[in-house]
Amino acid sequence: MPLRRPGGFALDVVICAVLIAYAIPATTDPSVNGPDTPLDTLFMPAAALPMLLRRRAPFAAACAMAAGCVISGIPSFDQIRLIVAVPAALFVIFSLASRTERSRAFAGLGLVLAGMAFVGATDAVLRDQGGAVGLLLFFTPLCGVVFAAGRIARSRQLVADELQQRSRELAYQREQTATLAVEVERIRLVTDLDTAARVPVGTMIALAASGERVLDADPVAAHELFARIEGLGRDALNEMRGLLGVLRSDERGARSPRPTLAQIDTLLARARAGGRVVDLEVKGERRPLGAAVELAAYRAVQHALAALRDGEGQPCSVQLRYLPGALELEVRGLAADGSGPAAALVAAQERVTAHGGTFSADSPAAGQRVLRAWIPAVAVRA
Numbered sequence: 001m002p003l004r005r006p007g008g009f010a011l012d013v014v015i016c017a018v019l020i021a022y023a024i025p026a027t028t029d030p031s032v033n034g035p036d037t038p039l040d041t042l043f044m045p046a047a048a049l050p051m052l053l054r055r056r057a058p059f060a061a062a063c064a065m066a067a068g069c070v071i072s073g074i075p076s077f078d079q080i081r082l083i084v085a086v087p088a089a090l091f092v093i094f095s096l097a098s099r100t101e102r103s104r105a106f107a108g109l110g111l112v113l114a115g116m117a118f119v120g121a122t123d124a125v126l127r128d129q130g131g132a133v134g135l136l137l138f139f140t141p142l143c144g145v146v147f148a149a150g151r152i153a154r155s156r157q158l159v160a161d162e163l164q165q166r167s168r169e170l171a172y173q174r175e176q177t178a179t180l181a182v183e184v185e186r187i188r189l190v191t192d193l194d195t196a197a198r199v200p201v202g203t204m205i206a207l208a209a210s211g212e213r214v215l216d217a218d219p220v221a222a223h224e225l226f227a228r229i230e231g232l233g234r235d236a237l238n239e240m241r242g243l244l245g246v247l248r249s250d251e252r253g254a255r256s257p258r259p260t261l262a263q264i265d266t267l268l269a270r271a272r273a274g275g276r277v278v279d280l281e282v283k284g285e286r287r288p289l290g291a292a293v294e295l296a297a298y299r300a301v302q303h304a305l306a307a308l309r310d311g312e313g314q315p316c317s318v319q320l321r322y323l324p325g326a327l328e329l330e331v332r333g334l335a336a337d338g339s340g341p342a343a344a345l346v347a348a349q350e351r352v353t354a355h356g357g358t359f360s361a362d363s364p365a366a367g368q369r370v371l372r373a374w375i376p377a378v379a380v381r382a
Contacts, residue, residue, distance in 0.1 A: 008055050015091070016048045023084045040079040046071040047085040047119070054095035061092045062108030069115030077122040085119045086139065090146050097150025098157070109147060113140070260294035261320070264301065268318065271305050275312035278305075284322030293377040296351045297327055300359075303348035304371045307341040307361075308333035326357075327377045335369035348373070 027041045050064035065088065072081045089112050096108040113136070120126050120135030130137070259267075268278045288294070301318060308316055308331070316333035335341075345361055348371065352359040357375035364370060 043074045048088045058096040058099045066111040066115035073122045082123045094150040097147045098153040259298045279317045281319045289377045299351045300348045303344045304331040306344035309336040327375045329373040331371045
């Protein structure tokens with residue numbers, strides 16, 4: 001089981017205990033600390049305990065440190081506590097500089113320096129070493145270095161907090177922008193669907209009404225009217241399928257032109273670049289279809305090729321059959337195993353069924369795979 005790192009407060013408790021334990025031999029030695037050593041040892045921890053406040057309340061820790069420097073001198077105010085007060089004061093000063101704003105930091109620093117001056121004036125060790133002046137000459141430069149390090153740490157933390165806040169704001173703005181973009185796209189598609197349905201349906205209703213009137217008087221004209229209604233219905237249906245296909249497409253944000261069956265030779269050339277043998281056969285009169293149907297057919301062939309085995313010398317054939325109201329695709333080759341080919345089959349099926357077509361994958365022989373698709377389509381009017 002891995003060891004857990006102690007928390008900040010627990011670490012301060014450990015440091016405080018170590019300082020007190022390190023000082024006890026000196027405070028209990030009459031030759032070093034004078035005759036009042038039992039009481040001196042009881043009050044000496046007051047110079048170390050303020051460390052326990054430095055993380056949660058740095059300024060309060062500085063006030064406690066100043067008071068502790070006085071309390072730890074009880075009862076004779078001429079006993080050793082320097083070895084506890086100096087390290088504890090440095091810890092408090094660093095927390096004060098790194099965790100409080102400037103004015104409170106300098107105010108707390110002044111309190112700690114005042115407390116340390118009192119320690120210098122009443123510590124037995126410094127009796128013949130310059131007292132308060134000697135301690136401050138030693139402690140002040142060291143205190144300045146620690147205080148400066150704390151302010152630098154605070155500045156870096158403030159910069160890090162600001163960057164984190166800006167990152168959150170940017171993430172929120174991106175989310176809002178994405179939501180707005182989706183809403184705009186939804187409104188555009190709703191408008192296109194309304195146009196694709198309302199105008200042709202209104203025309204069909206008007207033609208049907210006039211067709212009823214001339215049905216008995218002029219059957220030939222009525223037949224032409226109903227044929228036109230059928231053509232309008234097919235066009236409207238194909239347009240709506242195209243818009244639904246855009247909703248399912250992964251290319252709504254693309255700026256380059258969407259591929260069509262006119263680029264099928266380029267697609268097959270890329271497949272042949274890896275050594276695969278690919279044949280193309282086109283039956284029926286080749287004609288331009290709706291953009292959505294062209295894209296669906298192109299992607300269906302692309303996904304079908306990805307579902308077959310590739311490599312040097314692997315045979316594959318692609319057949320396009322242009323029917324009066326539909327387009328048929330047939331891709332033959334050796335079956336490939338794995339999650340990639342399986343996903344390609346699903347993608348091809350999704351492309352085809354999104355436009356009202358059918359898709360099948362058969363295995364007429366061991367290792368063979370035949371993929372067939374039927375997509376309803378009408379020629380684009382010039």
